[in-house]
Amino acid sequence: MALGAVLSLGASAYAQKVAFEQYDLSNGMHVILHNDPSAPVVITSVMYHVGAKDEQPDRTGFAHFFEHLLFEGTQNIKRGEWFKIVTSNGGTNNANTTDDRTYYFEVFPSNNLELGLWMESERLMHPVINQIGVDTQNEVVKEEKRLRVDNQPYGNLIAEVKKNMFTNHPYRWATIGSMEHLDAAKLEEFQAFNKKFYTPNNAVLVVAGDISDMAKTKDWIQKYFGTIPRGEDIKRQTFSEAPITQTIKANYQDPNIQIPMVVAAYRTPSMKTRDARVLDMISTFLSDGKSSKLYKKIVDDKKMALQVGAFSFSQEDYGMYILYGMPQGDNKTDAILAEMDAEIVKLQNELISEKDLQKLKNKYESNYVNSNSSVEGIAENLATYYQLYGDVNLINTEIDIYRSVTREEIRDIAKKYLNPNQRLVLDYVPAKDKAQK
Structure with missing residues (x-):
């Protein structure tokens, strides 16, 4: 018990307060900055308030699909070049989706902070959403579903629980969605989904790590994100579930x-x-x-x-x-x-x-x-x-x-x-x- 108390006190002592600064751009994008010079790396990340629950019942899987689709390229980043740019500049990147949000990030050596900001602004402002990209990522998502769900022991556990626990709320469908819905969707539907949800006023930008020059960082954020037009306000529907009263x-x-x-x-x-x-x-x-x-x-x-x-x-x-x-x-x-x-x-x-x-x-x-x-x-x-x-x-x-x-x-x-x-x-x-x- 004495050792446990010492370990607990040690954990509390180590848990330093996370300092941050936050503000809004004029287009509604929220910005959070956290400076940590302990290592010469910096992360640029954007979280969009869009997940599987924001889809239509006959078009499930869109949010997760966009997690893949928005790496296809932009007006200024050629198709297939995204990952090459990141790795050639000593960085890593990834993205993930839940029922509630989608998250993208790059980790670079701190001297490439401007590059990370530019790339995320490109994803937001200049994505290229065309048929070849949709077709390519459709096959990628299908393979992911086969590996992680269809051929994975107990891979449908969460999906089956959700399907039976929710009757009205969009949580009732799987985050990865239906391949039939994605196959049936037209290019214009993907473009409309992007226009609705991938807007600065539906996003938060976080820059964390070795921010050597805070003033310059804010200038870059304004330069790359501040000029992106605000999107239309999103009218979100509220869904409620009746209490479960019998097994x-x-x-x-x-x-x-x-x-x-x-x-x-x-x-x-x-x-x-x-x-x-x-x-x-x-x-x-x-x-x-x-x-x-x-x-x-x-x-x-x-x-x-x-x-x-x-x-x-x-x-x-x-x-x-x-x-x-x-x-x-x-x-x-x-x-x-x-x-x-x-x-x-x-x-x-x-x-x-x-x-x-x-x-x-x-x-x-x-x-x-x-x-x-x-x-x-x-x-x-x-x-x-x-x-x-x-x-x-x-x-x-x-x-x-x-x-x-x-x-x-x-x-x-x-x-x-x-x-x-x-x-x-x-x-x-x-x-x-x-x-x-």
Whole structure:
């Protein structure tokens, strides 16, 4: 316990406040600057407030498709040259998409900061969206879906949970979308999607790292981004889901697996709420590591399962809390679910120990330090807290929420959200034709 206390204090001491400056350009683009001269690298990143939830039900996959399409080239960067420019100047780059946002970034030696800013401004102002690019990236996305979803064991788990948990909200479809929808889309539809969502007033630019000359950096930002015309204000539709009041039962057959999995999923509130953070801590308590309650009891002690776990799938509008278990030997998935339920009932009726609570908080202190231990992590956190949470300074203060959670809150939140009549039970099983072989 003494060692744990020392480690906790060390983590807190190391977790230095992240300093930043933020302002708006006249076209509505938000800018966040973070200077860290500890290493001669700088990241230029742009997060757009567009994700899979902004798509039409018959045109899913657009947001993820654009993650790929906007590397095709611009009016001033020839097709196929983007990655060559980055690597030849000592940089790296990438992008990723969720249901709520799309994020692009470059990491360069700090003497190439202007290059990074120019490239991201080119992506925003001068993208070339033509049929050859659409056709090329269509094949790339199809291959990604085959590798990561269709041919990946348990690759459809999240998609199947979402499909059954949401009936009205666009979270009900997979982020990667439907290949049939992408095939059916016309070039004009892709161009219209870009015009609507890829605008400066729907974006936040983050520059983080070794910014040697702040005044010059601001001049470059104005030069490359300030002249981009503001887009039309986006009218976002609000979707709500009726509470789940009785168990939803579903079945999915996966041809890539031999061992069944039982999944219990609960719909949870927006990641911006305190309740969602408490549910994060419940997830960690139940299943983070081999010393967690579920693993120790069901895998180690009773040897009923090959694997059990729980995780929070946090999103801007709603989240999901997902438990899963894979039986071992002759054990059945129903028995695994009963054991997981027993641990939840214990949480709902008994306070966890002070020692367990402190252990949880120590883990969140460590996670907090780790998430801000690199310039890349800080840049993405700054963008996320602005774009999805509406409060950039959460990069410094969100840890205080976790620090303030009480044992009573953990019990009460478990009672509020984790009841059998409020969940989906999904039997994720081997495909029958394969199981019979």
